[in-house]
Amino acid sequence: MTASPSTVAESSAPDVDVVVVGAGLSGLTAAHRLRQFGARVAVFEADDRVGGRVSSAEVAGVHVDLGGTFVGPGQDRVLALADEVGVTRFATYTAGQNVIRWRGQHRRYRGTVPPVGASIVDVARIQLTLDRLARTVPCGRPAAAGQAAQWDAESLGSWLRRSHASSAARDLIAIAGRTTWGCEPDEISFLHALHYIHQAGGLSSMLDTAGGAQEEHFVEGSYEIARRLAAGLGEALRLRAPVRRIDATADRVRVTTDHESVSARAVVVAVPPSLRGRIAFAPALPPAHTQMAQRWPAGVLSKAYAVYDRPFWRDRDLSGQGLSDTGPVFITFDAGPAGLDAPGVLLGFVGGVYAREWDDLPPAERRARVLSSFADLYGPKALDATGYIDQRWGAEPWVAGGPTAVPGPGAVVPYASALAEPVGRVLWAGTETAKRWTGFMDGAVRAGERAALQAQALLAVPTTDDEQTGVAR
Amino acid sequence: MTASPSTVAESSAPDVDVVVVGAGLSGLTAAHRLRQFGARVAVFEADDRVGGRVSSAEVAGVHVDLGGTFVGPGQDRVLALADEVGVTRFATYTAGQNVIRWRGQHRRYRGTVPPVGASIVDVARIQLTLDRLARTVPCGRPAAAGQAAQWDAESLGSWLRRSHASSAARDLIAIAGRTTWGCEPDEISFLHALHYIHQAGGLSSMLDTAGGAQEEHFVEGSYEIARRLAAGLGEALRLRAPVRRIDATADRVRVTTDHESVSARAVVVAVPPSLRGRIAFAPALPPAHTQMAQRWPAGVLSKAYAVYDRPFWRDRDLSGQGLSDTGPVFITFDAGPAGLDAPGVLLGFVGGVYAREWDDLPPAERRARVLSSFADLYGPKALDATGYIDQRWGAEPWVAGGPTAVPGPGAVVPYASALAEPVGRVLWAGTETAKRWTGFMDGAVRAGERAALQAQALLAVPTTDDEQTGVAR
Numbered sequence: 001m002t003a004s005p006s007t008v009a010e011s012s013a014p015d016v017d018v019v020v021v022g023a024g025l026s027g028l029t030a031a032h033r034l035r036q037f038g039a040r041v042a043v044f045e046a047d048d049r050v051g052g053r054v055s056s057a058e059v060a061g062v063h064v065d066l067g068g069t070f071v072g073p074g075q076d077r078v079l080a081l082a083d084e085v086g087v088t089r090f091a092t093y094t095a096g097q098n099v100i101r102w103r104g105q106h107r108r109y110r111g112t113v114p115p116v117g118a119s120i121v122d123v124a125r126i127q128l129t130l131d132r133l134a135r136t137v138p139c140g141r142p143a144a145a146g147q148a149a150q151w152d153a154e155s156l157g158s159w160l161r162r163s164h165a166s167s168a169a170r171d172l173i174a175i176a177g178r179t180t181w182g183c184e185p186d187e188i189s190f191l192h193a194l195h196y197i198h199q200a201g202g203l204s205s206m207l208d209t210a211g212g213a214q215e216e217h218f219v220e221g222s223y224e225i226a227r228r229l230a231a232g233l234g235e236a237l238r239l240r241a242p243v244r245r246i247d248a249t250a251d252r253v254r255v256t257t258d259h260e261s262v263s264a265r266a267v268v269v270a271v272p273p274s275l276r277g278r279i280a281f282a283p284a285l286p287p288a289h290t291q292m293a294q295r296w297p298a299g300v301l302s303k304a305y306a307v308y309d310r311p312f313w314r315d316r317d318l319s320g321q322g323l324s325d326t327g328p329v330f331i332t333f334d335a336g337p338a339g340l341d342a343p344g345v346l347l348g349f350v351g352g353v354y355a356r357e358w359d360d361l362p363p364a365e366r367r368a369r370v371l372s373s374f375a376d377l378y379g380p381k382a383l384d385a386t387g388y389i390d391q392r393w394g395a396e397p398w399v400a401g402g403p404t405a406v407p408g409p410g411a412v413v414p415y416a417s418a419l420a421e422p423v424g425r426v427l428w429a430g431t432e433t434a435k436r437w438t439g440f441m442d443g444a445v446r447a448g449e450r451a452a453l454q455a456q457a458l459l460a461v462p463t464t465d466d467e468q469t470g471v472a473r
Numbered sequence: 474m475t476a477s478p479s480t481v482a483e484s485s486a487p488d489v490d491v492v493v494v495g496a497g498l499s500g501l502t503a504a505h506r507l508r509q510f511g512a513r514v515a516v517f518e519a520d521d522r523v524g525g526r527v528s529s530a531e532v533a534g535v536h537v538d539l540g541g542t543f544v545g546p547g548q549d550r551v552l553a554l555a556d557e558v559g560v561t562r563f564a565t566y567t568a569g570q571n572v573i574r575w576r577g578q579h580r581r582y583r584g585t586v587p588p589v590g591a592s593i594v595d596v597a598r599i600q601l602t603l604d605r606l607a608r609t610v611p612c613g614r615p616a617a618a619g620q621a622a623q624w625d626a627e628s629l630g631s632w633l634r635r636s637h638a639s640s641a642a643r644d645l646i647a648i649a650g651r652t653t654w655g656c657e658p659d660e661i662s663f664l665h666a667l668h669y670i671h672q673a674g675g676l677s678s679m680l681d682t683a684g685g686a687q688e689e690h691f692v693e694g695s696y697e698i699a700r701r702l703a704a705g706l707g708e709a710l711r712l713r714a715p716v717r718r719i720d721a722t723a724d725r726v727r728v729t730t731d732h733e734s735v736s737a738r739a740v741v742v743a744v745p746p747s748l749r750g751r752i753a754f755a756p757a758l759p760p761a762h763t764q765m766a767q768r769w770p771a772g773v774l775s776k777a778y779a780v781y782d783r784p785f786w787r788d789r790d791l792s793g794q795g796l797s798d799t800g801p802v803f804i805t806f807d808a809g810p811a812g813l814d815a816p817g818v819l820l821g822f823v824g825g826v827y828a829r830e831w832d833d834l835p836p837a838e839r840r841a842r843v844l845s846s847f848a849d850l851y852g853p854k855a856l857d858a859t860g861y862i863d864q865r866w867g868a869e870p871w872v873a874g875g876p877t878a879v880p881g882p883g884a885v886v887p888y889a890s891a892l893a894e895p896v897g898r899v900l901w902a903g904t905e906t907a908k909r910w911t912g913f914m915d916g917a918v919r920a921g922e923r924a925a926l927q928a929q930a931l932l933a934v935p936t937t938d939d940e941q942t943g944v945a946r
Contacts, residue, residue, distance in 0.1 A: 152659075153630060153657075153659040154628075154630075154631060154659065155627075155628070155631075155882055157626060157627075157882075158627060158628075158631050183883070184626075184883055186625075186626040186627065186882045186883045187881065187882060187883035187884070242753070244717065244731070258717070258731070274750065274767045275750075277747065277748075277750060277751060277873070278750060278751045280715070280870060281870075284868060284870050286833060286868075287773070287829075287832040287833060287865060287867040287868045288829065288832075288833065290867060290868065290870070290873055290874070291770070291771075291773060291829075291867055291873075291874065294747045294767075294770030294771060294873060294874065295770050297764070297767030297768050298764075298767060300760070300764060353887075356760075356761065356764075356887045359760040359761075360759060360760060360761065392760060394760040394763060394764055395757060395759075395760045395763070397753060397754075397757050397763070400750070400763055400764075400767060401763070401764065401767065408660070408881030408882060408883075408884075409628055409630075409659045409660060409881060409882065410656070410657055410659045410660035410881075411660070411881075414826075414829045
């Protein structure tokens with residue numbers, strides 16, 4: 001490993017087979033699989049920890065997932081990976097009734113359809129229409145949809161207005177959008193919203209707890225998957241190593257940080273789309289790639305956890321699942337273990353328009369507002385938390401938002417293909433590049449595995465410098 | 474100047490008074506004014522040339538402006554700066570008739586209103602409405618407009634549809650938008666479009682040649698302004714020096730490139746909004762700044778010049794100003810000097826949807842398509858160019874697009890204040906941060922001068938370490 005970033009042509013064997021940029025779940029998975037294939041890898045992570053949008057903390061003695069948390073049916077790749085590294089899971093608590101604060105009223109309900117009065121029919125109409133249109137958008141190829149140009153030219157919010165959606169339907173879709181994308185309906189390309197719904201198996205699969213993408217979470221926490229993958233990488237993993245440039249030739253890549261420069265046969269860039277722009281590529285990436293990195297910003301979603309001596313809401317036959325048409329917290333889950341004697345854990349999401357104000361508040365004020373939101377749903381006992389923690393993903397320098405990238409109108413048809421399209425020996429991972437479950441942990445794992453296979457295919461082809469150096473592959 | 478980027482606290486005097494990041498027209502102006510104030514400056518430019526979105530080339534012996542070109546009435550600051558450095562200007566050629574290709578027909582016309590048939594009344598209605606609404610958006614404070622939330626929630630394209638604009642009006646506005654912002658109407662927040670129109674003095678001021686922002690250009694080329702400012706900076710200017718991190722304390726900043734680290738009392742970051750994300754700030758910028766940098770992407774506008782032995786179109790009483798409702802070139806100007814014996818120079822713009830395809834073509838194909846567009850407007854003689862050059866701003870690694878940043882729906886109300894709002898000793902310049910003529914060279918100069926005044930004000934306040942080191946200011 002030399003210190004000369006500008007020299008690309010070299011006749012000796014490369015330092016490693018593949019460099020992976022970014023040690024989120026996607027990059028870690030790519031590196032893990034490549035090592036299973038027998039490849040030599042180096043992994044550079046800009047931050048001082050692995051995991052990317054998966055992170056953890058302990059609060060009042062309880063483990064909480066600060067980022068990606070839930071898994072559900074159909075998310076086969078993250079489930080297989082968790083099994084492989086020995087991380088176990090349990091069902092999200094759903095017993096009892098859900099609550100909703102809506103138009104100043106507090107109501108209980110069972111099942112997935114909140115009681116929003118006569119508008120319920122219109123809510124069903126909008127949901128059915130979204131699901132029907134979503135199925136016409138090919139997974140992984142949104143620009144190939146028959147109405148792609150029209151749908152990419154408008155936002156989800158514009159479509160809702162054009163469809164004369166009731167205010168209840170618009171507000172419920174806004175809540176779903178904030179949770180899923182960390183944005184308001186006016187910010188997201190309608191084509192992207194439809195594509196996302198389709199590749200997550202439809203609205204129910206995407207939004208439901210029991211039977212949906214929030215069905216289970218991990219006993220040891222989702223971060224434990226990342227931690228175990230990282231431990232397996234040993235010295236191949238470098239933290240605090242932002243990659244500054246990637247130089248590519250027909251046969252080689254050279255990846256340079258502030259401290260070292262490593263040559264390889266391929267590089268897997270596994271960072272969120274907007275962070276690709278921080279790396280200088282030589283030769284420059286095709287214009288569509290440069291533009292895409294500027295047009296798929298991260299959403300804004302923050303998470304807050306309050307821990308209680310007991311899950312007091314369960315005493316009152318409440319599930320801990322709640323919705324609100326005001327903020328800052330607009331959706332809650334019971335994220336604690338089973339049993340009435342275990343500590344109680346409420347998880348609240350703050351996103352989109354609410355996150356913009358709340359993220360800028362001082363810590364004590366953020367806590368006060370979240371507990372007040374919890375109390376609105378679950379009564380004054382919710383103010384007596386024994387522990388509290390929040391995570392503002394929009395303030396994380398090496399993530400820059402969450403949970404996933406949100407293209408605005410006009411950013412999908414011309415640019416979506418740049419998400420995953422290899423540029424010579426530069427390959428792409430990260431949940432945004434997945435064809436199924438993009439935006440979820442499962443998408444991150446799928447993308448990492450696909451990139452590992454692409455890199456492996458490149459390694460299998462002899463190059464000019466193999467002939468020169470006599471390396472047999 | 475030490476090599477220790479991580480140490481910020483220091484008791485000695487800073488290396489310089491102000492560091493300027495980016496040697497585009499805005500950063501160069503800031504540095505120039507600060508030196509006139511007596512300040513010691515260092516300027517770091519990532520690219521191997523100065524100028525940013527102002528650049529030049531010679532083709533077939535003729536000088537052409539590859540980036541910012543035109544100036545007009547009201548652009549007082551760039552005109553004053555040009556006078557100051559001795560760069561002179563001349564009127565854009567406008568004698569004779571304009572041409573338009575529209576719905577398959579070729580027509581000549583005089584003045585600023587193209588003959589689009591009966592739709593002319595609707596075009597006038599849309600223009601008047603845009604101008605009227607634009608005047609209600611306060612310059613520099615778009616979020617303070619009475620209808621800011623509603624207008625930011627939709628795109629210019631959505632507003633045109635909602636206003637039942639005729640297809641002629643929509644297509645003409647699309648041409649104006651491609652030229653002005655390098656985007657399609659569906660990509661731009663309607664609030665931003667209105668604000669931009671207002672701060673450029675209205676649609677006529679923004680779009681017209683005679684009497685408008687395209688009235689004149691520079692004899693020596695706009696790049697000569699940048700070159701002369703850079704020459705005046707001497708060794709204070711470093712090229713090929715991308716800034717990687719900025720560490721700030723209450724009293725100091727430290728700016729670090731791959732090769733050096735410089736302390737100062739203030740830093741002026743004069744790069745396009747989307748490139749701010751490439752710099753690591755410690756402490757991290759407030760979340761709104763991080764989000765803004767992801768949500769104000771550069772537009773996509775490319776320029777192409779063809780040079781001819783003679784300006785043959787002038788023989789036929791044509792001005793060289795042309796419009797087309799097809800691409801790749803959708804608007805042209807005569808960018809050559811006066812006189813029938815001088816070489817003829819046609820300038821064509823390729824932007825928005827057309828640039829996305831054309832930018833990816835090989836050079837010979839790009840030339841063939843541009844000359845074919847010119848021939849559609851000016852006849853087959855346009856195919857016999859003696860010289861040709863194009864500039865794809867979307868492919869420039871340290872500009873990443875052009876001519877200016879384009880926020881989509883939802884990106885103005887929450888984030889526009891982060892464009893110019895100082896963060897302690899971190900100040901911002903660049904044309905996007907100007908309150909007047911943002912997006913133009915004049916805005917770049919205004920922003921640079923404003924940032925220089927802000928930095929000067931910081932220098933005038935004694936700091937703790939002045940007391941320690943006995944520096945009198």
